[in-house]
Amino acid sequence: MIKKYIAVLACVLSLPIGHAVADEAPITLRFSHVVADDTPKGQGALMFQKLVQERLGGQVKVEVYPNSTLFGDADELQALQDGKVDLLAPSLAKFDQYTKQLQIFDLPFLFDDLEAVNRFQKRAKGRQLLRSMEDKGIVGLAYWHNGMKQMSANRALHAPADARGLSFRIQASGVLEAQFAQLGAKAVPMPFAEAFAALQSGKVQGTENTWSNLYSQKLNTVQPFITETNHGVLDYMLVTNSRTWYAIPHKTRTELEAIIDEVTFAVNHAAEQQNQADRQRIQSSGKTQLVPLSPEERQAWRTAMQPVWEQFTPEIGADIVKAAQIVNRKQSQ
Ligand code: LMR
Secondary structure (H helix, E strand, O other): OHHHHHHHHHHHHHOOHHHHHHHHOOEEEEEEOOOOOOOHHHHHHHHHHHHHHHHHOOOEEEEEEOOOOOOOOOOHHHHHHOOOOOEEOOEHHHHOOOOOHHHHHHOOOOOOOHHHHHHHHHOHHHHHHHHOOHHHOEEEEEEEEEEEOEEEEOOOOOOHHHHOOOEEEEOOOHHHHHHHHHOOOEEEEOOHHHHHHHHHHOOOOEEEEOHHHHHHOOHHHHOOEEEOOOOOEEEEEEEEEHHHHHHOOHHHHHHHHHHHHHHHHHHHHHHHHHHHHHHHHHHHHOOOEEEOOOHHHHHHHHHHOHHHHHHHHHHHOHHHHHHHHHOOOHHHO
16 A cells, blocks of 8 residues: 555656646736727737737637726726736826836827837837836836827817816826816826716716727717827836746747737837727717817917926936937937
8 A cells, every 4th residue: 555655656756747737737818908909909919819829829828808897997007916917008107106207108298299209119218117117016018009199078179278177087197187287177087998988978078098099989979079189198018017927937938028029019000000090980970070280279288288397307307308308309310
């Protein structure tokens, strides 16, 4: 009897247990986000899932939960830290509890266009910000574009004073709150998933978002006017939890990073196109009037929001603000 136990034990001990488990059980990465599948981020998540399945099938499995079905804005970052989800791509506005530096992306009228944002993200200062939350266990893997934000309301906003007295749904961000305060408007932070109902019920009368987010959440159907302000950027940081990430075997992690680079390239090239297509769809619906701004009108908005820069530059860091301003000058490339 004892001999039999010893034989079984010897057999068990000689098995490369770690390997057997690692080989057999795929690593599951749960990717949760708050937007629809047919948006730049939604498409990026699905492409990541597909490429991982093709190249690392059997080793890594990606589960995608769109539209706040697993976690929403209010709890997704906590869930990431608690290891309840492995990948998120929150808008850069949503990290201000974790680092003040990323508020750079919310400063109104800082970046001329998405090209300028792209240049900033690729340069040293921009890349450095991917590591700005490592002390909180959050690792930035890539920047993904959505696009430039437009301002919508139940009345046409031509001049900054037109926003006075209205309530706007915003992403929870100190800079965005200050931006609307500067216009004499009220900012109401709320999760993305609640924006449609709040606009429909009249709890808020306006909002700001990209064409693809406005269209995919049908926000345009409850907003009679959208002013083409292009006043700020709504981009994402693909993030993971450092414990989860560094527990993945090095070789697999390197392959995942290569896939992420490929997906990032695709998302960042397709985002602007998607936004322009959705702008066109909103316009063609005939239900929402698009309000263009002349260069002089746009300058008036820009000037009205300058105090927000002064308020937030000290906490963001003057060096970061300067590095971002430089990218607008195309000739400096
Ligand atoms: C929003 O809350 O408006 C956006 O951040 C949603 C998103 O993830 O694009």
